[in-house]
Amino acid sequence: MIEKLDDLYGRATNKALRLRAYRPAIVATATPIVSFTFDDVPDTALTAGARILEAHGVRGSFYIAGGLAGRVEPGRTLIDLDGCRELAARGHEIGCHTYAHDAVRRLGPSALAADLDRNAAYLAEIEGARARRNFAFPYNAGSIPALPELGRRYRTCRAAGDRINRGPTDLNFLNAVEIRQPEESALALTARIEEVAREPGWLIFFTHDVAETPTDYGCRPETLDRLVGHAVAKGCVVETVDAALNRLGLAA
Numbered sequence: 001m002i003e004k005l006d007d008l009y010g011r012a013t014n015k016a017l018r019l020r021a022y023r024p025a026i027v028a029t030a031t032p033i034v035s036f037t038f039d040d041v042p043d044t045a046l047t048a049g050a051r052i053l054e055a056h057g058v059r060g061s062f063y064i065a066g067g068l069a070g071r072v073e074p075g076r077t078l079i080d081l082d083g084c085r086e087l088a089a090r091g092h093e094i095g096c097h098t099y100a101h102d103a104v105r106r107l108g109p110s111a112l113a114a115d116l117d118r119n120a121a122y123l124a125e126i127e128g129a130r131a132r133r134n135f136a137f138p139y140n141a142g143s144i145p146a147l148p149e150l151g152r153r154y155r156t157c158r159a160a161g162d163r164i165n166r167g168p169t170d171l172n173f174l175n176a177v178e179i180r181q182p183e184e185s186a187l188a189l190t191a192r193i194e195e196v197a198r199e200p201g202w203l204i205f206f207t208h209d210v211a212e213t214p215t216d217y218g219c220r221p222e223t224l225d226r227l228v229g230h231a232v233a234k235g236c237v238v239e240t241v242d243a244a245l246n247r248l249g250l251a252a
Protein backbone atom coordinates (compact mmCIF):
# COMPACT_ATOMS: atom_id res chain seq x y z
CA MET A 1 0.00 0.00 0.00
CA ILE A 2 2.75 2.41 0.97
CA GLU A 3 4.66 1.37 -2.16
CA LYS A 4 1.54 2.08 -4.24
CA LEU A 5 1.00 5.48 -2.66
CA ASP A 6 4.64 6.35 -3.17
CA ASP A 7 4.34 5.31 -6.80
CA LEU A 8 1.27 7.51 -7.25
CA TYR A 9 3.04 10.41 -5.57
CA GLY A 10 6.03 9.89 -7.85
CA ARG A 11 3.89 9.96 -10.96
CA ALA A 12 2.02 13.04 -9.78
CA THR A 13 5.34 14.76 -9.09
CA ASN A 14 6.68 14.03 -12.58
CA LYS A 15 3.40 15.25 -14.08
CA ALA A 16 3.57 18.49 -12.11
CA LEU A 17 7.19 19.00 -13.16
CA ARG A 18 6.18 18.68 -16.82
CA LEU A 19 3.35 21.20 -16.43
CA ARG A 20 5.51 24.05 -15.24
CA ALA A 21 9.18 24.47 -16.15
CA TYR A 22 11.50 25.45 -13.32
CA ARG A 23 14.29 26.49 -15.70
CA PRO A 24 12.49 27.19 -18.97
CA ALA A 25 14.46 27.22 -22.18
CA ILE A 26 13.68 27.02 -25.87
CA VAL A 27 15.20 24.21 -27.88
CA ALA A 28 15.42 25.69 -31.37
CA THR A 29 17.62 24.02 -33.95
CA ALA A 30 17.67 23.61 -37.71
CA THR A 31 19.86 20.52 -37.29
CA PRO A 32 18.42 17.43 -35.61
CA ILE A 33 20.47 16.47 -32.55
CA VAL A 34 20.62 13.01 -30.95
CA SER A 35 22.38 12.20 -27.66
CA PHE A 36 22.97 8.65 -26.42
CA THR A 37 23.15 8.46 -22.62
CA PHE A 38 23.80 5.59 -20.21
CA ASP A 39 22.82 5.45 -16.54
CA ASP A 40 24.44 3.77 -13.49
CA VAL A 41 26.76 2.55 -15.53
CA PRO A 42 27.11 -1.19 -16.37
CA ASP A 43 30.48 -2.38 -17.71
CA THR A 44 28.95 -3.37 -21.08
CA ALA A 45 27.98 0.28 -21.63
CA LEU A 46 31.73 0.86 -21.71
CA THR A 47 32.96 -2.26 -23.50
CA ALA A 48 30.16 -2.37 -26.08
CA GLY A 49 28.25 0.94 -25.83
CA ALA A 50 31.18 3.35 -25.92
CA ARG A 51 32.93 1.24 -28.56
CA ILE A 52 29.88 1.38 -30.86
CA LEU A 53 29.60 5.16 -30.51
CA GLU A 54 33.31 5.56 -31.22
CA ALA A 55 33.07 3.33 -34.31
CA HIS A 56 30.59 5.92 -35.66
CA GLY A 57 32.95 8.74 -34.69
CA VAL A 58 30.68 10.06 -31.94
CA ARG A 59 30.62 10.19 -28.11
CA GLY A 60 28.04 9.66 -25.39
CA SER A 61 27.10 10.80 -21.89
CA PHE A 62 27.47 8.45 -18.91
CA TYR A 63 25.63 9.31 -15.69
CA ILE A 64 27.60 7.79 -12.82
CA ALA A 65 26.41 6.95 -9.29
CA GLY A 66 29.60 6.48 -7.25
CA GLY A 67 27.84 4.29 -4.71
CA LEU A 68 27.21 1.64 -7.39
CA ALA A 69 30.89 1.39 -8.41
CA GLY A 70 32.03 -2.20 -8.88
CA ARG A 71 28.72 -3.64 -7.71
CA VAL A 72 27.80 -7.05 -9.08
CA GLU A 73 24.07 -7.46 -9.77
CA PRO A 74 22.08 -10.13 -11.60
CA GLY A 75 22.91 -9.66 -15.27
CA ARG A 76 25.31 -6.76 -14.87
CA THR A 77 28.40 -5.44 -13.12
CA LEU A 78 28.81 -1.70 -12.64
CA ILE A 79 31.99 0.06 -13.68
CA ASP A 80 34.44 1.43 -11.10
CA LEU A 81 36.79 4.41 -11.13
CA ASP A 82 39.06 2.83 -13.75
CA GLY A 83 36.11 2.35 -16.09
CA CYS A 84 34.98 5.93 -15.57
CA ARG A 85 38.51 7.19 -16.24
CA GLU A 86 38.63 5.20 -19.46
CA LEU A 87 35.35 6.72 -20.63
CA ALA A 88 36.57 10.23 -19.85
CA ALA A 89 39.93 9.61 -21.53
CA ARG A 90 38.10 8.45 -24.66
CA GLY A 91 36.17 11.70 -24.85
CA HIS A 92 32.85 10.69 -23.32
CA GLU A 93 30.98 12.90 -20.89
CA ILE A 94 30.74 11.94 -17.23
CA GLY A 95 27.53 13.12 -15.58
CA CYS A 96 26.08 12.78 -12.08
CA HIS A 97 23.42 10.22 -11.15
CA THR A 98 23.57 10.86 -7.35
CA TYR A 99 25.93 8.82 -5.16
CA ALA A 100 23.58 6.31 -3.50
CA HIS A 101 21.09 6.04 -6.38
CA ASP A 102 18.07 6.84 -4.20
CA ALA A 103 15.04 8.57 -5.70
CA VAL A 104 15.76 12.27 -5.10
CA ARG A 105 12.29 12.93 -3.70
CA ARG A 106 12.95 10.47 -0.86
CA LEU A 107 15.84 12.60 0.46
CA GLY A 108 15.50 15.61 2.73
CA PRO A 109 17.48 18.75 1.86
CA SER A 110 20.56 17.97 3.96
CA ALA A 111 20.68 14.29 2.94
CA LEU A 112 20.39 15.30 -0.71
CA ALA A 113 23.15 17.91 -0.43
CA ALA A 114 25.44 15.40 1.35
CA ASP A 115 24.78 12.74 -1.29
CA LEU A 116 25.47 15.15 -4.17
CA ASP A 117 28.66 16.41 -2.47
CA ARG A 118 29.80 12.83 -2.11
CA ASN A 119 29.24 12.07 -5.78
CA ALA A 120 30.95 15.30 -6.80
CA ALA A 121 34.01 14.14 -4.85
CA TYR A 122 33.84 10.73 -6.56
CA LEU A 123 33.52 12.28 -10.02
CA ALA A 124 36.39 14.66 -9.27
CA GLU A 125 38.62 11.58 -8.84
CA ILE A 126 37.84 10.65 -12.45
CA GLU A 127 38.83 13.81 -14.22
CA GLY A 128 39.08 16.62 -11.69
CA ALA A 129 36.36 19.07 -10.74
CA ARG A 130 34.29 20.53 -13.56
CA ALA A 131 32.31 23.73 -13.59
CA ARG A 132 28.83 22.26 -13.87
CA ARG A 133 28.01 18.71 -14.84
CA ASN A 134 24.79 17.33 -16.19
CA PHE A 135 22.59 15.20 -13.96
CA ALA A 136 20.15 12.33 -14.49
CA PHE A 137 17.45 11.45 -11.93
CA PRO A 138 17.68 7.91 -10.53
CA TYR A 139 14.53 6.06 -11.65
CA ASN A 140 13.76 9.23 -13.65
CA ALA A 141 11.89 10.32 -10.54
CA GLY A 142 11.75 14.09 -10.11
CA SER A 143 11.34 16.11 -6.95
CA ILE A 144 9.76 19.53 -6.53
CA PRO A 145 11.57 20.52 -3.28
CA ALA A 146 14.92 19.55 -4.85
CA LEU A 147 14.52 21.87 -7.87
CA PRO A 148 16.57 24.82 -6.52
CA GLU A 149 19.43 22.64 -5.27
CA LEU A 150 19.62 20.70 -8.55
CA GLY A 151 19.27 23.85 -10.64
CA ARG A 152 22.10 25.50 -8.76
CA ARG A 153 24.45 22.53 -9.08
CA TYR A 154 23.84 21.13 -12.55
CA ARG A 155 23.78 22.39 -16.09
CA THR A 156 20.76 20.21 -16.82
CA CYS A 157 18.78 17.39 -15.20
CA ARG A 158 17.49 14.57 -17.38
CA ALA A 159 14.36 12.53 -16.73
CA ALA A 160 12.46 10.24 -19.13
CA GLY A 161 9.03 11.19 -20.53
CA ASP A 162 9.42 9.48 -23.91
CA ARG A 163 9.48 12.80 -25.75
CA ILE A 164 11.79 14.78 -27.99
CA ASN A 165 13.02 18.12 -26.58
CA ARG A 166 11.70 20.72 -28.97
CA GLY A 167 10.51 24.27 -28.34
CA PRO A 168 9.70 25.08 -24.68
CA THR A 169 11.76 22.79 -22.48
CA ASP A 170 12.78 22.59 -18.82
CA LEU A 171 16.55 22.38 -18.28
CA ASN A 172 15.78 20.86 -14.87
CA PHE A 173 13.67 18.10 -16.43
CA LEU A 174 14.92 17.20 -19.90
CA ASN A 175 12.93 14.59 -21.78
CA ALA A 176 14.47 11.35 -22.91
CA VAL A 177 13.42 8.18 -24.71
CA GLU A 178 14.37 4.82 -23.23
CA ILE A 179 16.12 2.07 -25.16
CA ARG A 180 15.01 -1.11 -23.35
CA GLN A 181 13.49 -4.53 -23.83
CA PRO A 182 11.80 -6.01 -25.75
CA GLU A 183 14.43 -5.83 -28.49
CA GLU A 184 11.82 -5.24 -31.26
CA SER A 185 10.70 -2.07 -29.46
CA ALA A 186 14.30 -0.93 -29.11
CA LEU A 187 14.88 -1.48 -32.83
CA ALA A 188 11.65 0.35 -33.65
CA LEU A 189 13.14 3.51 -32.08
CA THR A 190 14.54 4.28 -35.55
CA ALA A 191 11.07 5.85 -35.97
CA ARG A 192 11.90 8.42 -33.28
CA ILE A 193 15.13 9.26 -35.13
CA GLU A 194 13.12 9.81 -38.30
CA GLU A 195 10.74 12.01 -36.32
CA VAL A 196 13.56 14.27 -35.09
CA ALA A 197 15.16 14.32 -38.55
CA ARG A 198 11.84 15.47 -40.05
CA GLU A 199 11.17 18.10 -37.45
CA PRO A 200 14.49 19.05 -35.83
CA GLY A 201 14.80 19.02 -32.07
CA TRP A 202 16.97 17.27 -29.53
CA LEU A 203 16.34 13.56 -29.01
CA ILE A 204 18.05 12.14 -25.94
CA PHE A 205 18.14 8.37 -25.64
CA PHE A 206 18.95 6.58 -22.39
CA THR A 207 19.76 2.99 -21.66
CA HIS A 208 21.87 0.84 -19.32
CA ASP A 209 23.64 -2.35 -20.38
CA VAL A 210 24.54 -3.22 -23.98
CA ALA A 211 24.83 -6.99 -24.03
CA GLU A 212 23.96 -10.05 -26.10
CA THR A 213 21.58 -11.04 -23.30
CA PRO A 214 20.56 -7.65 -21.95
CA THR A 215 18.63 -6.90 -18.76
CA ASP A 216 15.14 -5.45 -19.21
CA TYR A 217 16.74 -1.99 -19.11
CA GLY A 218 19.29 -2.48 -21.87
CA CYS A 219 19.65 -3.61 -25.46
CA ARG A 220 21.81 -5.76 -27.69
CA PRO A 221 24.95 -4.31 -29.33
CA GLU A 222 23.45 -4.74 -32.84
CA THR A 223 20.48 -2.63 -31.84
CA LEU A 224 22.54 0.22 -30.45
CA ASP A 225 24.74 0.07 -33.55
CA ARG A 226 21.66 0.26 -35.73
CA LEU A 227 20.26 3.28 -33.86
CA VAL A 228 23.53 5.22 -33.86
CA GLY A 229 24.09 4.41 -37.54
CA HIS A 230 20.53 5.45 -38.38
CA ALA A 231 20.93 8.80 -36.61
CA VAL A 232 24.16 9.52 -38.48
CA ALA A 233 22.67 8.39 -41.82
CA LYS A 234 19.62 10.63 -41.32
CA GLY A 235 21.87 13.68 -40.94
CA CYS A 236 21.51 14.05 -37.18
CA VAL A 237 24.36 15.50 -35.18
CA VAL A 238 25.15 12.85 -32.57
CA GLU A 239 26.88 14.32 -29.55
CA THR A 240 27.03 14.40 -25.74
CA VAL A 241 24.47 16.30 -23.67
CA ASP A 242 27.13 18.87 -22.81
CA ALA A 243 28.09 19.40 -26.47
CA ALA A 244 24.43 19.62 -27.51
CA LEU A 245 23.83 22.35 -24.92
CA ASN A 246 26.79 24.30 -26.31
CA ARG A 247 25.41 23.93 -29.83
CA LEU A 248 21.94 25.03 -28.71
CA GLY A 249 23.38 27.95 -26.73
CA LEU A 250 21.58 26.79 -23.58
CA ALA A 251 22.57 26.72 -19.90
CA ALA A 252 25.78 28.65 -20.58
Ligand SMILES: [Zn+2]
Nearest residue numbers: 039040138139
Ligand atom coordinates in the same frame (compact mmCIF):
# COMPACT_ATOMS: atom_id res chain seq x y z
ZN1 LIG B 1 19.94 4.70 -12.56
